[in-house]
Amino acid sequence: MFGIGCQKITREALVAAIDAGIELVDTAAAYGNEAMVGEVARDQIIVAKGGLGADWVVDGRAKQLAESAQRSREALGRIDLYLLHAVDPKVSLTTSVRALAKLRDDGVVRGIGLSNVTLAQIEAACEVTAIDAVELEINVGKLDVYLVEQCVKRGIRVLAQRPFGGAAGVKKLLKDPLLRELGAPCEVVLAFLRGLSVTPLPGATRVETARSCARRVELSPEAMRALRERFLDERIGVARAGEVVMIMGMPGAGKSTLATRFEGYARLNRDELGGTLKGLAHKLDEVLATEPRVVLDNTYGSRTSRAQVVRIAKRHGVAVRCVVLDTSLEDCERNAAARIIERYGRLLSPAELVAEKQVAPNVLFRYRRQLEPPREDEGFAIEHVAFERAPVRGTHKAAILELDHAVWTGRPRKRVELAANAREVIAAWQQRGFRIAATTWQPEPFDPSIDAQLFELLGMTFPIARCTHPPGPPICWCRKPLPGMALLLAHDHDFDLAASIHLGRTPADRGFAQRAGMQYADYVGNAT
Secondary structure, three states: OOEEEOOOOOHHHHHHHHHOOOOEEEOOHHHOOHHHHHHHOOOOEEEEEEOEOOOOOEOOOHHHHHHHHHHHHHHHOOOOEEEEOOOOOOOOHHHHHHHHHHHHHOOOOOOEEEEOOOHHHHHHHHOOOOOOEEEEEOEOOEOOHHHHHHHHHOOOEEEEEOOOOHHHHHHHHHHOHHHHHHOOHHHHHHHHHHHOOOEEEOEOOOHHHHHHHOOOOOOOHHHHHHHHHHHHOOOOOOOOOOEEEEEEOOOOOOHHHHHOOOOOOEEEOHHHHOOOHHHHHHHHHHHHOOOOEEEEEOOOOOHHHHHHHHHHHHHOOOEEEEEEEEOOHHHHHHHHHHHHHHHHOOOOOHHHHHHOOOOOHHHHHHHHHHOOOOOHHHOOEEEEEEOOOOOOOOOEOEEEEEOEOOOEOOOOOOOOOEOOOHHHHHHHHHHOOOEEEEEEEOOOOOOOHHHHHHHHHHOOOOOEEEEOOOOOOOOOOOOOOOOHHHHHHHHHHOEOHHHOEEEEOOHHHHHHHHHHOOEEEEOOOOOO
């Protein structure tokens, strides 16, 4: 089928495309041109997308999708396919898909689908209702054949946005010898994608470009075979001893440590080389020309990121092994915070995390939410490795007390009042050989004299780790239950966390102790 994307199209270009035989037009509420598309496109399949407003803010709520679909239908006249433009991380995908299904059931739209989604999300949506179409970024440099095949098996129409890979991609296509040999390069690429059961949606702003998008190009079986070998790297290559090892896991999983065990392997790591995973794949292509064994330790959380490694390895005739580090989120949090302290000697502020390009808590949450677990149909063997936590060893065992609502009453801003038996509790832990330390959350601004008041009332001093950042989702490593404050205390005061104990009152305190590798006890006003 011949389609066209209407994000930046002019009326003249759309008219020319339709006159040339375009059968499907793709628009969206965010494009701001639905009324024009509705006036011009009369007999074509109309695809509209909702859930992404004119301000490009994602909103996948059921009510918003229903209202957006009604407005789009009024502007377009009808909607043959209505797609969720982007998954809203704040809304369950199930909620958004059910809203789409209701629009179809109520006759507001004829079919429904998803855009900018992963295979796992497509499969999850199919468990809720029948999905009629998906729209994905697909081009000769970014094509997951297995994903396309799975959609086709389910009867899902596959629409391909950015089929040329953007302006930079067009320049590369125009220089490709094979494409030039077969005809007009961009037209050959569109025909190739159609031959893979994909409906490409090239964008057009000029009349001649629009006509070119609808031009019929017939590819022979020999041409299709040559194109598959050129762009899908399905040929076996010259087999030789060697392999590519992909070590995958979320940030802080321990990938770099594991990579050091692969002696004799050339190591490629994006953090050290800089750039993107796509750039790293090009580097892999160069290295494999002389080094048959390579280890890559990066996140590789998506099928697309892994697929480019598999394609390059196949070209060089080497196998791929995917080593998955089964590291829990809690251990990754601990590792990420510990690495920052080791490098900087302290915890970084939220602004510093961004400026220094260090891992922040939200990065881990986002990775876990968007992870596509590897599957053997991707073309590699899979090996799972359990994470081994290295304890934070030190000389001294410590009793780390939560101050708020325990040692002092409430969370003081100006004046400190000790809780009942605070002196006795601290003295009892000291008598048992524990060094005293403490934690507190005191969002700025706070009175620095608070510590002096506390020490005067207790008649002693001890180190205090303090989180000063505002309430809300964690944006720093010092907010409980994240383990940053415990790791910092251990680093600065030579504490052995495995032999230490945290006394607290809340689930966050318990989670803090667990992540830091400490024992935990509820603060009950005594040392037992």
